[in-house]
Amino acid sequence: xxxxxxxxxxxxxxxxxxxxxxxxxxxxxxxxxxxxxxxxxxxxxxxxxxxxxxxxxxxxxxxxxxxxxxxxxxxxxxxxxxxxxxxxxxxxxxxxxxxxxxxxxxxxxxxxxxxxxxxxxxxxxxxxxxxxxxxxxxxxxxxxxxxxxxxxxxxxxxxxxxxxxxxxxxxxxxxxxxxxxxxxxxxxxxxxxxxxxxxxxxxxxxxxxxxxxxxxxxxxxxxxxxxxxxxxxxxxxxxxxxxxxxxxxxxxxxxxxxxxxxxxxxxxxxxxxxxxxxxxxxxxxxxxxxxxxxxxxxxxxxxxxxxxxxxxxxxxxxxxxxxxxxxxxxxxxxxxxxxxxxxxx
Amino acid sequence: xxxxxxxxxxxxxxxxxxxxxxxxxxxxxxxxxxxxxxxxxxxxxxxxxxxxxxxxxxxxxxxxxxxxxxxxxxxxxxxxxxxxxxxxxxxxxxxxxxxxxxxxxxxxxxxxxxxxxxxxxxxxxxxxxxxxxxxxxxxxxxxxxxxxxxxxxxxxxxxxxxxxxxxxxxxxxxxxxxxxxxxxxxxxxxxxxxxxxxxxxxxxxxxxxxxxxxxxxxxxxxxxxxxxxxxxxxxxxxxxxxxxxxxxxxxxxxxxxxxxxxxxxxxxxxxxxxxxxxxxxxxxxxxxxxxxxxxxxxxxxxxxxxxxxxxxxxxxxxxxxxxxxxxxxxxxxxxxxxxxxxxxx
Numbered sequence: 204x205x206x207x208x209x210x211x212x213x214x215x216x217x218x219x220x221x222x223x224x225x226x227x228x229x230x231x232x233x234x235x236x237x238x239x240x241x242x243x244x245x246x247x248x249x250x251x252x253x254x255x256x257x258x259x260x261x262x263x264x265x266x267x268x269x270x271x272x273x274x275x276x277x278x279x280x281x282x283x284x285x286x287x288x289x290x291x292x293x294x295x296x297x298x299x300x301x302x303x304x305x306x307x308x309x310x311x312x313x314x315x316x317x318x319x320x321x322x323x324x325x326x327x328x329x330x331x332x333x334x335x336x337x338x339x340x341x342x343x344x345x346x347x348x349x350x351x352x353x354x355x356x357x358x359x360x361x362x363x364x365x366x367x368x369x370x371x372x373x374x375x376x377x378x379x380x381x382x383x384x385x386x387x388x389x390x391x392x393x394x395x396x397x398x399x400x401x402x403x404x405x406x407x408x409x410x411x412x413x414x415x416x417x418x419x420x421x422x423x424x425x426x427x428x429x430x431x432x433x434x435x436x437x438x439x440x441x442x443x444x445x446x447x448x449x450x451x452x453x454x455x456x457x458x459x460x461x462x463x464x465x466x467x468x469x470x471x472x473x474x475x476x477x478x479x480x481x482x483x484x485x486x487x488x489x490x491x492x493x494x495x496x497x498x499x500x501x502x503x504x505x506x507x508x509x510x511x512x513x514x515x516x517x518x519x520x521x522x523x524x525x526x527x528x529x530x531x532x533x534x535x536x537x538x539x540x541x542x543x544x545x546x547x548x
Numbered sequence: 549x550x551x552x553x554x555x556x557x558x559x560x561x562x563x564x565x566x567x568x569x570x571x572x573x574x575x576x577x578x579x580x581x582x583x584x585x586x587x588x589x590x591x592x593x594x595x596x597x598x599x600x601x602x603x604x605x606x607x608x609x610x611x612x613x614x615x616x617x618x619x620x621x622x623x624x625x626x627x628x629x630x631x632x633x634x635x636x637x638x639x640x641x642x643x644x645x646x647x648x649x650x651x652x653x654x655x656x657x658x659x660x661x662x663x664x665x666x667x668x669x670x671x672x673x674x675x676x677x678x679x680x681x682x683x684x685x686x687x688x689x690x691x692x693x694x695x696x697x698x699x700x701x702x703x704x705x706x707x708x709x710x711x712x713x714x715x716x717x718x719x720x721x722x723x724x725x726x727x728x729x730x731x732x733x734x735x736x737x738x739x740x741x742x743x744x745x746x747x748x749x750x751x752x753x754x755x756x757x758x759x760x761x762x763x764x765x766x767x768x769x770x771x772x773x774x775x776x777x778x779x780x781x782x783x784x785x786x787x788x789x790x791x792x793x794x795x796x797x798x799x800x801x802x803x804x805x806x807x808x809x810x811x812x813x814x815x816x817x818x819x820x821x822x823x824x825x826x827x828x829x830x831x832x833x834x835x836x837x838x839x840x841x842x843x844x845x846x847x848x849x850x851x852x853x854x855x856x857x858x859x860x861x862x863x864x865x866x867x868x869x870x871x872x873x874x875x876x877x878x879x880x881x882x883x884x885x886x887x888x889x890x891x892x893x
Contacts, residue, residue, distance in 0.1 A: 270826035437821060459822045472817015476782060477804045479833035481615035486831040488824035 205237040210524050211310030214274045217264025221464050222532050227262060228280070230525060235312050237290045243317050245296050247286030252307055253336040254521075254530045254543040255282055259463045280309040283336045285324070287548075293317035301326060303335050311524055311547055330509065337542040338516050339505055341491060342370030346433075347501045348494045349455040350378040353487050354431040356453075358383030361425055363444060366435035368395035368517070369534075370542035371457055373403050375433045377514045380404045384431070387424045389417075389440065391537025398540065402515060412537060417443035428452075436461045438471035445478045456488040464535060517541030550582040556655030557872050559619045562609025566809050567877050572607060573625070575870060580657050582635045588662050590641050592631030597652055598681040599866075599875045599888040600627055604808045625654040628681045630669070632893075638662035646671060648680050656869055656892055675854065682887040683861050684850055686836055687715035691778075692846045693839045694800040695723040698832050699776040701798075703728030706770055708789060711780035713740035713862070714879075715887035716802055718748050720778050722859045725749045729776070732769045734762075734785065736882025743885065747860060757882060762788035773797075781806045783816035790823045801833040809880060862886030 210232050218227040237246050258280065260270045274280060284307025288300040296302070296317060303322040304315055324335060337343060349371070356362055362379040366372045367388025376399065379386045388399045388408040399408040407424055414420040421429070421443055428449035434441050437459025444454070462470040479486065508514040517540055521530040524547045533539045555577050563572040582591050603625065605615045619625060629652025633645040641647070641662060648667040649660055669680060682688060694716070701707055707724040711717045712733025721744065724731045733744045733753040744753040752769055759765040766774070766788055773794035779786055782804025789799070807815040824831065853859040862885055866875040869892045878884045 270822065441821070442817075456821070456825050458825065462822055467820045467822065470819040470822075472787075472819040473821060474815040474817040475812045476786070476801070476818060477615065477807055477812065477815075479831065480801050480803065480835065481833070483833050483835055483838055485833075486824065488826070488828050488830075490825065490828055493828055 207235050207237060207312050209233055209235050209310050209312040211279045211308060211313075212524070212527050213279050214262055214276055216276070217262055217273070219263050219265065220466060220469075222535050223259065223262055223528070225528060228528055228531075230527075235314070240290060240292055240314050243293045244314055245288045245293060245302075245317055245320070246290035247284075247302070247304070247307065247313050247315050248289045249307060249311055249313065249524075249547040250285045250287060250301070251333050251336055252284035252309060252545045252547055253282050253340055254527070254534065254545060255341060256458055256460050256463060256534050258282060258531065259535075265466070279313070281306045281313075282309065283307060283340050285332050285335050286313075286315075291317075296320070296323070301332065303340075309524070309527060330506070333518050333520065333542075333544050333546075334509070334516060336544065337370060337518060338374065338509060338514065339502060342542055343374050343505055344491045344494070344498065344501050345371045345457055346374035346378055347505065348489055348491055348497070349433045349457050350375050350382070350431075351501075351504070352494065352497065353455040353489060354433065354453045356382055356384050356431045360384045360430040361427055361449070362386045362431040362433070363421070363425065363429050364388045364433045364435070365440050366390070366458075366460060367399055367405065367408060368403075368540055369435060372433070372435055373399075373517060373541055374514065376403050376405050379431070381508065381513060389420075395537075395540055398517065402517065411440070418446060421447045431455075433457055434459065438462060438473070442471070442473045442475055445473065445475045445484075448478060448482045448484050450482050452482060452484045454484060454486040456486060460535065519543050521545045523547070552580050552582060552657050554578055554580050554655050554657040555869050556624045556653060556658075557869070558624050559607055559621055561621070562607055562618070564608050564610065565811060565814075567880050568604065568607055568873070570873060573873055573876075575872075580659070585635060585637055585659050588638045589659055590633045590638060590647075590662050590665070591635040592629075592647070592649070592652065592658050592660050593634045594652060594656055594658065594869075594892040595630045595632060595646070596678050596681055597629035597654060597890045597892055598627050598685060599872070599879065599890060600686060601803055601805050601808060601879050603627060603876065604880075610811070624658070626651045626658075627654065628652065628685050630677050630680050631658075631660075636662075641665070641668070646677065648685075654869070654872060675851070678863050678865065678887075678889050678891075679854070679861060681889065682715065682863060683719065683854060683859065684847055687887055688719050688850055689836045689839070689843065689846050690716045690802055691719035691723055692850065693834055693836055693842070694778045694802050695720050695727070695776075696846075696849070697839065697842065698800040698834060699724075699778065699798045701727055701729050701776045705729045705775040706772055706794070707731045707776040707778070708766070708770065708774050709733045709778045709780070710785050711735070711803075711805060712744055712750065712753060713748075713885050714780060714805075717778070717780055718744075718862060718886055719859065721748050721750050724776070726853065726858060734765075740882075740885055743862065747862065756785070763791060766792045776800075778802055779804065783807060783818070787816070787818045787820055790818065790820045790829075793823060793827045793829050795827050797827060797829045799829060799831040801831060805880065864888045866890045868892070
């Protein structure tokens with residue numbers, strides 16, 4: 204009977220606050236039988252796996268029902284990934300197929316129901332495999348929903364993007380530029396400010412660690428106010444933005460990384476929501492899962508931009524499944540640039 | 549030359565914090581010539597004038613540009629009112645016409661450009677004059693925009709309304725009931741709880757002074773969560789609501805009276821905006837001035853409801869122009885019930 208040894212990350216204990224550590228997430232080795240899988244399942248050899256900020260909120264141990272559900276203790280983590288089929292009990296898949304799944308186990312090998320394979324990749328299409336979980340994955344899709352569907356900005360609109368050098372931010376800014384907007388980003392280092400301006404075509408950017416008076420910074424970068432704010436951070440930056448919004452501004456809420464490592468009662472409260480009334484602002488929270496009916500439009504758009512060289516990615520690839528904890532931690536520091544991926548094989 | 553003596557309320561000094569007092573708003577007597585008014589102006593004898601919470605935000609002295617503009621020092625306050633034309637230099641108006649104007653001076657008599665007269669009232673239509681600044685005025689229109697245009701709830705939706713016995717709240721709840729929703733309100737006294745249930749047909753209501761654990765109260769009144777929250781208060785109540793929102797909940801932001809007497813940095817911050825993302829909530833600030841193109845639809849709807857006895861008002865009428873300061877203060881206490889109006893004549 205064919206078996207493989209597989210290392211996998213599982214939840215050992217919940218982490219209500221702070222960045223999860225090896226106390227919470229642990230690596231173990233299991234033995235997987237390749238021959239005894241159920242019908243309509245495949246065994247995947249994991250190639251690339253996406254390290255997502257929302258994973259943080261799934262290991263808090265607080266099932267408040269208002270964000271994504273918690274992983275169970277002892278459960279193997281899972282998220283978007285690219286894998287190779289090495290065994291198949293589904294006639295739609297053969298060994299060697301390269302596939303994408305939103306529930307790829309954070310493991311070297313995993314058994315996955317074939318209905319959870321969302322895409323079979325044509326290896327001749329010229330798109331690097333990691334882009335299927337970055338530009339063509341959740342971050343690219345989140346940026347596209349936020350800018351194209353929710354904000355829908357006019358040419359010349361003033362667009363502000365926080366965590367602008369992060370996985371969603373980099374794409375969102377580029378999409379807004381393609382729409383003819385003036386785009387400014389905030390980010391956590393001077394190197395990333397340079398990246399935003401030189402590689403991603405942002406009109407300008409600032410380092411929130413050195414320009415700590417956000418109100419002054421926004422006065423400076425947005426003399427004509429803000430029409431669209433794609434919020435990835437929440438807290439103090441959102442509050443500052445609400446003092447600079449224009450009439451009928453739109454604020455797609457994509458994530459609030461400033462709050463993920465705190466229980467909600469410890470988060471920075473936003474005190475000036477009254478400004479939403481005076482300026483008749485629309486604030487829209489969104490989860491990409493609710494826009495799957497638009498995934499085809501998104502993929503067509505993005506593949507076209509990519510092939511025409513109109514949009515680019517910055518990927519931060521960690522090598523080896525053992526790097527997951529480090530890669531997850533990097534999301535919550537200013538060191539992270541672009542999309543964080545673990546290359547498993 | 550015909551003259552009248554007129555008492556009028558003017559802004560003597562700004563009130564950055566707290567409820568405005570006689571230090572800030574003063575009454576003076578002026579003499580008004582009736583014969584020397586400009587072309588296309590009328591002299592109004594003020595009959596009823598609307599006491600609006602937003603007036604508070606116009607006397608803070610902080611022109612932050614994000615809410616309504618400030619009155620100038622020494623300027624006579626103005627707001628929605630019903631008046632009688634006693635002199636006219638516009639052929640569209642004759643002495644005796646009863647008119648509505650959104651910029652009626654807070655005075656016994658005032659000179660008003662005829663282009664600011666928005667409606668001539670037919671005294672035979674059977675609608676009491678004060679309703680033109682209540683059910684058919686700003687509060688009724690705000691309730692209609694919030695419920696009918698922005699929230700647009702389905703029958704059976706769970707609707708929560710704060711400041712529910714206030715001028716906007718009482719109409720909003722009745723409109724939601726007419727749509728077949730389950731409607732719960734929060735208010736500041738047991739008497740008003742009774743009023744909401746017995747007169748305005750709310751399914752239930754609670755007194756936020758006695759049920760001070762808002763989270764527990766909302767768990768109790770909304771076991772199936774909240775689909776629509778018409779927010780009139782902001783602060784802690786909004787925060788509590790965000791822990792009980794359903795998927796795709798809508799939150800029209802109509803006003804935030806809990807914050808009007810504080811500078812914004814002293815207001816209660818809302819710490820759980822992350823819930824807007826998980827539940828994909830839409831929060832929409834609005835000002836009725838942006839919906840004037842719908843005023844005709846609103847007036848038709850409301851007059852129909854009124855004439856069929858499907859909707860009612862509670863008016864708190866103060867008598868005499870000298871009562872304005874007291875009437876304004878009443879908006880910020882729990883004592884206020886329904887729509888506050890000063891009957892000038």
